[in-house]
Amino acid sequence: MNQKTDPANRWKNPLFVENEGARRISESLLRGEKLREKAAAGWALGTFLIELPTSSTLAALSLAGFDFVVLDMEHSSIDFSTLETLIVAGHAAGLTTLVRTWGEDTGLIGKVLDMGAHGIMAPHVDTAERAAEVVSQARFAPGGNRGFSPLAKFDALSEPLREMGRSSYVVVQIEGRDALDRVGEIAAVPGIDTVFVGPYDLALSLSLPPGGTEVYAAAERIARSIPENVCLGIYIDDPETCASWAARRFSLQCVSFDGRMFANGARAVADMARLGMKETG
DSSP: OOOOOOGGGGOOOTTOOOSHHHHHHHHHHOTHHHHHHHHHHTOEEEEEEOSOOSHHHHHHHHHHTOSEEEEESSSSSOOHHHHHHHHHHHHHHTOEEEEEOOSSOTHHHHHHHHTTOSEEEEOOOOSHHHHHHHHHHHSOTTSOOOOOOOOGGGGGOSSHHHHHHHHOEEEEEEOSHHHHHHHHHHHTSTTOOEEEEOHHHHHHHTTOOTTOHHHHHHHHHHHHTSOTTSEEEEEESOGGGHHHHHHTTEEEEEEEEHHHHHHHHHHHHHHHHHHHHHHHO
């Protein structure tokens, strides 16, 4: 994402701190740029945090090798009383941390980014106008209207407006019938990093069963409408299909989610234990 040149973006923080603590905090705040680089290189592996929103889950996801995690405020019990703790835990685990907001209140976006999220995922973006509203709240001027507060943690940054503006990662989700006809216009909105296909809600909007071939055919049609400078993303149930989707330019991939992986793992352990008992019995 090439940030527009503006004198305000070059503002020097008079309280900038130069020490090891500042270096660590700066690195933890600016991981969005690393995610952008991974996606541009062809593949970034992520997942959703929905049913098991704890610091331990984030540590486990990092140990598993995920590049990023989406803290889902749309379908989970996560609220603002718990969100910042999870964001900080993501920082500590070395995960790039995005937040999926909910509803039409774009005012939530700047608040989430101020809490330390590396980017946002906006659900149900059906028009270019809605996409522009999302970008406006996620980007500092001149690319948007995000407000700035000189929070103490930003003293780790010498030019916080420029550095955070460059790093913040913006994802818009295509999940509805109306969005399919406008996806080219949506992707053309400056400041969007990724257009992300949500296959479950897209299926429901098309009156199709989730997981059907028609839904994924729609995803491939979306890919043909997206310019090369905009990343494509998708939710994937089956990790064995990751390479296939990456070959079709879907380089930002959310594979499964915390509760599903826990359930699958628990079943595998129980099944193995029962099989062992049968073999010895």
